[in-house]
Amino acid sequence: MSSRSVIPFGPQHPVLPEPIHLDLVLEDEKVVEAVPSIGFVHRGLESLVTKKDFKEMVYVAERICGICSFGHGFGYCDAVEHIMDIQVTERANYLRTILFELSRMHSHILWLGLMADAFGFENLFMDTWRIREKVLDMLEAATGGRVIFSILDVGGLRKDIPDDMLKGFLPVLKDIEKELAVDIRTFLNDGAVKSRLCGVGVLSAEEVENLGCCGPFLRGSGVKRDSRKLGYAAYDDIDFDIVTSTDCDTYGRTYVRANEILQSIRIIRQAVEKIPAGEVMVPVKGFPNGEHMTRLEQPRGEACYYVKANGTKFLERMRVRTPTFANIPALTQTLQGCELADVPILVVAIDPCISCTER
Amino acid sequence: MKISKSPWLLHYDASSCNGCDIEVLASTTPRFDVERFGIINTGNPKHADIMVVTGGVNDQTKHVVKQLYSQMPEPKVVIAAGICACDGGIFKDCYNMSGGVDTVIPVDVYVPGCAVRPEALIDGVVKALAILDQKRDAMKNHATCEVHYDNAGKGES
């Protein structure tokens, strides 16, 4: 007869780069229940709308999270632009797409590394992060920042990125593609790695839909939905595939993320090819009045940005629903019935971004 | 400057936006490689000599930061990485933010930046090593170094 015990997991834990706390109810080695408690990195940045005007809020939005910072800035700007009826120039749209995809690449490569770290493959972790530095170099050359860029503004971009620099990205992308292929082969074919990923945290397509999942978690269970197909920025003009997997487990999620990096490279290539000349900024006059909800695909899944403005300098409300927040119910579900040793892998599998979640 | 020992590093995210966290982690990976100084990122406070805190503290992380600090063996140094850890940064005005890390534990090195750059962080770690050496010498010369920590948590409300 086994007895139940409760093990606290986090907020400080070797596998976690960020603090989340889980109370794990165990029966021997089996987790029977997992109760999350969050709020360790809650700052309350949504309350800053009363102190910073709608243009300064771009900086705050970017600092919701240092990994998906470009997407947050973009989502916020897009919502305000909709309210103010601002038509962003084509060139700005293309540049935003390129920067967004570079962010997605660095985020996914980062995740591959963290996953390798979670299943104890130190060498693979180091190698993926070595490759990630090449993506950061491109972002730094284009924007001046490594993780937080501050290049976005309501109405476009604060500076242009010259065409020859964009062309210079192409050989780097080719390099990354070549080097990453080796790592991806290890992730997807290595027996030891597969033994940690296959069959862990299984959720069927129906379950992920009912649990409200998004992003690679959703697509890893065979649901073909990617908010980039909504056609914001320049995604309408660009051809890319939605990567899905029918494995429905952690292996499927790894497969989706690994292949999405390759799709991002494909998108950037097309965008660099097609980008039109022109201005990157349109003048912004007056203050926003109205409300809008923007949905877009962040590296971790669909994010929603709701902005409500009242015609003054200060907004009434800015609210961000981040992908990790939507994936938490699924996390608690996958943890039920798993073994204690698999908990780190399952937590990392949703690509948790706690500072996004708690804002 | 000579580096006499291999100090281990404990990283805790007090309420950072992640930007500084991934830069702390990036410093340990091949491009920047603080591991060449014998520094290892450990998850266990009892193994650690240097504590790197990112993000300002709030009511919930206050206790965690204090507890981690008290679990580390003497001598120890604390690095506040990023402007939020130094004084609250852009989130200073938020309702759930208490301020910089030095409101809870004594900080030896402040590394500003939003996000902190790995180069700056490595520079901060090297400075922290010098302080660690001083503290170690002080410990050898005195029976106890408690006197250094009289002011610990002075700024706490």
Added chain:
Amino acid sequence: MEQEFRKVSHHSILSEVETLHEERYRLIQICATTVKEGYEILYTFGKGYDEVQVKIHTDPGEHVQSISRIFPPAWLYENEIHDLHGIEIDGITLDFRGGLYRTKVKAPFSHETLDNKEGK
């Protein structure tokens, strides 16, 4: 493209949500906004790439029905709204009773807290 935010009475939210559930919509998000004389709660539902926005208005102190029995993931959003806006929500399947966000200021977006701040 103009977005439509459909306003419904907060008494009929359950039947509204049930209809959407039968039409196989999924829950995208729930968000509360503090407005003059009360709060607005915005529910977003999606089906494929389409979305539907439903908005209700409640007065301070008024209780709102939970939709977590119909859309299970709603428990997380509803706990968040309770903790940050101080809106009482009845019948959440997994009720943290204010323990999800442990903030320094209780219900920082509620009218009571905001009024107190201005009073100071």
